[in-house]
């Protein structure tokens with residue numbers, strides 16, 4: 001099980017939000033169905049890429065279930081995020097092949113350079129960092145992915161250059 | 170819209186003629202690996218530049234190109250030889266170019282496409298002889314392969330249903346709907362001896378019999394595309410490279426057991442597979458090959474696509490069903506088996522992507538044909554993700570029963586950088602590590618089980634002498650520990666304690682008694698866990714303990730890591746000849762463990778050294794080493 005926790009996100013720049021009406025509309029659509037909770041979370045997640053803490057309580061109330069159930073589902077599935085993603089989502093592959101070719105050092109270096117932990121977003125909202133298991137590009141390992149672009153054969157020294165390059169159009 | 174069998178046949182004949190009219194076909198690989206290497210720009214370059222020559226170009230089979238012998242420029246699924254990407258194959262000759270950059274496109278057009286000359290520098294060169302190899306099939310990496318499930322990957326355009334039909338697609342389902350009873354289909358699959366490719370190896374036909382026998386108004390087929398093994402990408406390649414094949418396989422399974430609805434459960438990290446499958450479903454529905462009353466036979470089949478939410482355990486069938494039902498994806502005890510009581514309480518068959526992809530050719534060619542590949546106990550072919558320190562990594566499909574040696578040294582081309590072979594890890598987190606002594610073992614279900622490993626999903630990682638087996642075991646334990654759903658105690662607590670023990674060993678803080686404890690715990694977790702995740706989680710530890718015990722002993726007894734991987738068990742030294750005495754290392758050392766006079770070689774006080782590695786990174790003269 002992955003550990004997730006809420007950090008205060010109010011200061012994060014550019015975080016998307018869902019207003020109360022939008023949330024209500026989604027709740028309305030799924031209420032009463034056996035898989036309502038998962039569907040509601042998936043739909044909201046697809047809109048803003050994370051589930052803010054205040055919405056958890058709104059969902060619980062709307063579906064008439066304890067907030068613990070909502071937290072339970074949210075923290076069970078690794079693809080649900082509790083913090084808003086950065087403008088550039090960085091995924092470091094820690095799959096077998098990438099790991100054996102030293103991808104944990106890439107992750108270490110990224111944590112150092114960005115000064116955040118895996119799962120977090122930089123305070124300016126620019127970069128978020130996470131570790132994933134196999135991006136399916138094992139022959140090119142070690143790889144990282146930034147917003148759907150896979151970077152093959154990454155070396156830790158190249159990290160700063162890669163970060164600068166993604167800011168260029 | 171195709172409404173009858175006759176219409177299907179006429180349409181297929183027309184498509185085949187269209188295919189035959191193509192003067193040349195340029196297939197640019199658009200698998201994940203090649204896209205990462207920039208293959209899409211190569212694709213665009215081909216399209217634009219051939220057009221610019223005033224030649225007729227088309228991207229889809231039925232596109233009007235305005236010429237009599239059009240040039241097809243298509244994307245294709247994964248060729249498997251990802252490390253050589255971007256890859257370009259030219260039909261009909263089968264010439265294969267690798268490492269193609271947009272800048273090379275002009276030359277290929279000028280020489281090959283217009284004048285039928287080879288572009289020698291982009292061909293594969295035999296590593297031993299230096300000879301250029303012209304066609305794909307002659308490359309050693311492909312020579313020993315047999316492609317059944319991957320037959321179309323790299324050959325057809327996955328986004329074009331017509332291309333699939335022109336290559337014999339949807340023929341199997343059309344045939345059986347008119348000519349065979351469900352029982353006959355089950356018999357054929359039983360005769361083929363096909364066993365589940367998702368890891369368990371259960372005979373597919375037998376599983377279907379249970380579901381066929383179950384009485385219910387509603388039954389389901391689920392395609393398991395969760396592929397959780399962190400280092401395997403076979404199922405992904407099939408879903409991305411030949412999505413219609415998966416749909417057709419599901420329809421055959423649905424007809425056999427009497428299901429009219431199916432789900433494809435795809436891993437969330439595979440956005441491209443999701444996109445291609447969704448397009449394929451829409452295309453097949455529009456064509457009338459999927460949906461209500463297919464070809465007027467009364468057989469209906471609907472396919473839904475569900476994206477997983479990133480949990481490894483959701484690959485297990487009962488957890489997968491819970492996840493589709495909108496619950497937390499946790500396994501439940503079996504029986505009842507899903508074949509009797511599955512999705513929403515209805516009889517459900519769950520098959521792996523590759524299992525399903527094998528069905529259309531089995532129906533067309535017969536079960537006996539399938540038995541012509543592989544061994545008596547494990548017929549057919551199997552795909553593997555060959556990776557690690559071999560020269561040629563990638564996606565491979567071989568007849569079962571091939572020896573590990575052939576796989577590693579002939580297809581894989583041996584180890585890279587002249588490294589010495591040490592071990593191969595097969596089957597991912599549920600599999601085991603095998604040694605040189607196992608190299609002549611045939612790759613089939615039984616042989617691997619006997620030595621404590623398993624084919625599992627088909628991940629195959631080759632490791633050289635500089636790999637620490639304890640560290641490898643720790644890596645897999647870390648993975649399963651993280652993925653354990655927490656429902657049963659042996660798995661939840663056991664894997665955590667095992668990981669702690671392994672960490673202790675790699676840090677040099679463990680004693681001999683810890684090895685015994687580790688072994689005991691492994692057996693408890695194996696015995697006591699609820700689902701396959703926990704039951705197989707100790708395999709990597711048990712096999713490394715069995716075959717590489719000396720390495721564990723070196724860690725606990727001598728506090729040494731023979732492979733030189735475990736940081737905490739190494740000492741840092743400065744090479745007195747290389748050191749220029751610049752003093753940078755002494756400055757950055759957080760423990761002030763480095764000293765020396767200016768412009769004189771420095772030295773490290775190993776007693777104070779924290780082994781953080783900062784000095785190595787900073788040294789400009791490569792003078793610091795570990796031993």
Ligand SMILES: Cc1cc2nc3c(=O)[nH]c(=O)nc-3n(C[C@H](O)[C@H](O)[C@H](O)COP(=O)(O)O)c2cc1C
Pocket residue numbers: 364365366367368369370371373393394395396397398481482483484485486487519520521522524525700701702
């Ligand atoms: C922890 C765990 C993970 C699994 N992951 C997968 C998977 O990713 N893909 C898959 O096809 N089967 C997976 N399986 C096996 C399935 O439970 C099931 O046996 C299989 O999908 C059946 O299909 P088959 O008979 O065609 O092999 C997994 C099993 C366990 C216990």
Ligand code: FES
Pocket residue numbers: 093094095096097098099133134135136137138139141142143399400401
């Ligand atoms: S292990 Fe990193 S891409 Fe597969």
